[in-house]
Amino acid sequence: MTATTQQDTGYGSWTSPVDAATAAAHDGSPDCIGVVGDDLWWTAPRPAEGGRRALIRRRPDGTEECPLPEPWNVRDRVMEYGGTPWGGALVDGSPLIVFAHHADQRLYAFRPDRPQDPPYPLTPVSTVGGGLRWAEPSVRTERGEVWAVLEEFTGEAPGDLRRIHAAVPLDGSAAEDRAAVRELAPAAHRFVTGLRLSPDAGQAVWLAWDHPRMPWDGTEVRCADVRSDGTLGPARTLIGGPEESVVQAEWAADGTLLAATDRTGWWNLHRVDPATGEAVNLCPREEEFAGPLWKLGQRWFAPLDHGLIAVLHGVGAARLGLLDPATGQLTDAAGHWTEWSSTLAATGSRVIGLAASAHSSPEIVELDAATGRTRVIGNPHHDTVDPAYIPRAEARVFTGPGGRDVHAHVYAPRHPDHTATGPAPYVIWAHGGPTSRTPMVLDLEIAYFTSRGIGVAEVNYGGSTGYGRAYRNRLREQWGIVDVEDCVAVAEGLAAEGAADPRRLAIRGGSAGGWTTAAALTTTSTFACGAISYPILDLAGWSPAGGETHDFESWYLESLIGPHTEVPERYHDRSPVHHADRITAPFLLMQGLDDVICPPAQCDRFLAALAGRSVPHAYLAFPGESHGFRRLDTLVTCLEAELSLYAQVFAFTPPGIPVLDLTP
Known part of the structure; x- marks a missing residue:
């Protein structure tokens, strides 16, 4: 008109069709995207179901399902804002999923292709303070364990706690036994992110920081050898400090260590030598290639198997691009999306992320780096x-x-x-x-x-x-x-x-x-x-x-x-x-x-x-x-x-x- x-x-x-119930029903966004085998998984808000976070599975043929019905709520409370609450791996050709349930903060495991077998607990309940909480679970099938960040309260006060890297048996033997939870290293910092293992599993890196700093003020990239028994050797700092914020560190398939640090005044992507800590800026720009680390497991970049790196970058709004680390060339993905969220996943030459615009709600978008094609593969926008x-x-x-x-x-x-x-x-x-x-x-x-x-x-x-x-x-x-x-x-x-x-x-x-x-x-x-x-x-x-x-x-x-x-x-x-x-x-x-x-x-x-x-x-x-x-x-x-x-x-x-x- x-x-x-x-x-x-x-x-x-003015009379409007956008009533409060319509607006509220669409509050929130998908998050925590990941790949297990050929399937894509993510969490999604359910305001009408008590505000829980549902776990969604998308199969290769495009069908979607929610294998965990109410009241399962896939959300952890580590650092209260939480982190990535689930992880998975293939076992005998089908997925094994481990997740944190919000109600009791225990880790549970389940096999979605065996609907007759309900989720079973992996970790015990503690009545001390805020109990035991878990984030960034990573399923290590070769060890029969899940590795995660453990936040453990030692008293009743909000600050009576410790955060460490820990391993939990996948067979459920620690479900009632805190002593069966294996600590991978002594507590050394107030805050730690999940471990990232090198391609040969011989080294691990993570981020760490301490009060009074916040992660956007200053963090450190810590590196340690992984011993044969699965514990971590002595750790050393590669880059970072009180006035340098590193918010993500990842290994590429060829063993290159990558990190997003703001040492230039902007969060730029660097290649870091794990032996010396020497850092080289791969694409020097007055743009942000990362953002504030409010939740453990946020990902602003994802290395691809063939050597390119999927990155989010920009001033203000973040857009998706492919960075060639050898030349510094950056090519943006096609599409109408103008805002991308910090939940990138990658498998082979495929990049999956969450994107939206001023006229479209958050959609799960796949970029095929081999062809440059982008397409919506989950949570498609519909005009409400x-x-x-x-x-x-x-x-x-x-x-x-x-x-x-x-x-x-x-x-x-x-x-x-x-x-x-x-x-x-x-x-x-x-x-x-x-x-x-x-x-x-x-x-x-x-x-x-x-x-x-x-x-x-x-x-x-x-x-x-x-x-x-x-x-x-x-x-x-x-x-x-x-x-x-x-x-x-x-x-x-x-x-x-x-x-x-x-x-x-x-x-x-x-x-x-x-x-x-x-x-x-x-x-x-x-x-x-x-x-x-x-x-x-x-x-x-x-x-x-x-x-x-x-x-x-x-x-x-x-x-x-x-x-x-x-x-x-x-x-x-x-x-x-x-x-x-x-x-x-x-x-x-x-x-x-x-x-x-x-x-x-x-x-x-x-x-x-x-x-x-x-x-x-x-x-x-x-x-x-x-x-x-x-x-x-x-x-x-x-x-x-x-x-x-x-x-x-x-x-x-x-x-x-x-x-x-x-x-x-």
Whole structure:
């Protein structure tokens, strides 16, 4: 329908087919892609099944199946954000799959071609603290074992734990016996990734780092000989250090060791001599060939058998290419996809990855390196709603304080039958992390708002990844300042150009984005309201001394805010919990009651500090939800509540949306 036949109606009141249930049902993405024999496997979200992660198998003929029904949930909790939760190998010509089950965090094994045999446990349950958790399981059939990263709690506190490489018998003999779990080396670092064995299985490499560093600050590539008994010999550091982040290391088929390191200021791919540690940049570019290591097992590159290397690369958005390590020539894969995720797999000359665009949802795509052909082989995109209701995405660069660049994605309101005059209400979305990035991909949550006449702008504020280490380091000791300033810059920039109504600006975010949202509401007058999900609100509680978060991020604030022992006043002065008296804008606060990363105690203190003040607000707490909502009913409730908040503040009536009760 052309613009000339559109009805001129008020922003926010447009009727849309993108309802909350539709958006919520498509929340999440496939992940953890791998190959076992001729079959492709991956995990997939199931919001309607209690938010579990299902394990999907694709056979060579293209048929797909889910061999593990409810309640099996293939998801681990190592470092709380988890890692690759499954692995597999062929045994007598059919697959043997090992996976971590979320409910008890045990490793289980099963033979999918023997449906009469249910999964059987491989590891015991521990009642100490968070118990035993496993990530990156690798099936070693020649030893009758599965090798994995073990996170073992030694006490009740979040930091009472150790992480080591361990071997578990495949016959189930360790299912009730912790002593039957074989430790491959003594615990030497706080954090380790899974072992990568050389083609002759004589050497192993892995990444390691320690508090107070985060993996995007500095890691080390460790290397050791594998002894005949399967234990690791003395380890040595090849590359890396406090100010060098190496996020992936892999062996090529010819024994070459490859690593993605940011020693140049950008995560570039290097060839590393395992004897001397000498590193050679294979494709020097001011581009990222990797990203932040939030989960064990992420893969941004994959060596192919014939010598080429599949790589993800780019500034901001990542695209798939084939790199010739001998010449440095890089050839991009054909296709419409503009964003690729860090879950590459390779077999022979085939590369399999997860790709999406602003107009297509994440699809599993195969690239045949021999022919250059790309095709969708799993999770194909289907138009859930008429594309006329999907907003057009625009990558923008705004100007922040001091003239600095601020990257953002802008989605203007769009509806085939409606338009409105004047500037539109806009919501600024602050991503989590904060050392992360929001991709420009089809997101029905965005369409939920834009198809009703509310614009959305996603801000990759200073500190985000994808733009080099200097951009990432902007947030060092500046969290709560740079991120807020950049979100304000985008909001005010949209208002200055006439796209956004300066009186109808909102901000929303979850986790670190929830922090930025709360910080913006307590330090600026730009936003008329905000939606805050599972946030950080009290920095002191989140510090090493406070002990209110998990081990992985317990020292994160040392770089984001500064050393707590040296600048304790910053922890107080920047915390929204201590500035509730400054909030005048209505807000919605949403929290999972099982969240150990951003615990509900922070919300409780914030609301207690707000008590007695006449600020309209609502608090929605969800039993059974942890960090990041996964259940369909929760997602629906949150979306409808958020829209109702905007409707009440911006004075419009969205058809069919329950009214959120704001108090006082």
